[in-house]
Amino acid sequence: MTPEYDKALVKYSNSLRILHLPLLSWEFFASHTNEINKFVSIQKHWKAKVDFSAIASNAETQILITNSKQQIVFASNGIHQMNGYQAHEIIGKTPKMFQGELTSTVSREKIKIALQNNLPFKEVLINYKKDGSTYLCKIEAYPKFNKKGELINYIAFERIAS
Secondary structure, eight states, rough: OOHHHHHHHHHHHHSSOOOOOHHHHHHHHHHHHHHHHHHHHHHHHHHSOOOOHHHHTTOOOEEEEEETTSSSEEEETHHHHHHOOOOOHHTTTTTTGGGOSSSHHHHHHHHHHHHHOOOEEEEEEEEEEETEEEEEEEEEEEEEEEESSHHHHHHHEEEEHH
16 A cells, blocks of 8 residues: 555544444443354254344343253343343353242242243243342243254243333
8 A cells, every 4th residue: 555545544534433432342242242142052943033133122121041941041141230140140040039028929820830831921020139129020931942842942031010
């Protein structure tokens, strides 16, 4: 490249209204990319796929995925804003960890029956945050089957209920 070209490029670049972001922003990108990759890896065995981008665009909705034994295998990064737990703190545990004394036994029973019968469910529960405080959680959960029709996961879309 010629020095004239370099000068013209610098002049042009300086005339643009570009917001320079700190390197910290790349960590967010990498974190989101890892989240997408984990999600895609889990759902590759599902008979019916889910559009992660459409769900993730709603910052209020968090995603939990359990295996057939109801152990959490995926939690979206925003779970921390909802209940104070980091995703890595809940992997391998069951969603019952969010329940407590004030959680409705009727709702628990409805969920238990749905899980036993591999059925979707919608419930609003009193759940507990990491710090012990409560929040009202609206849950929509759906069983996910492989191509052989075997249950392999449950995917739950959770948000704080208004």
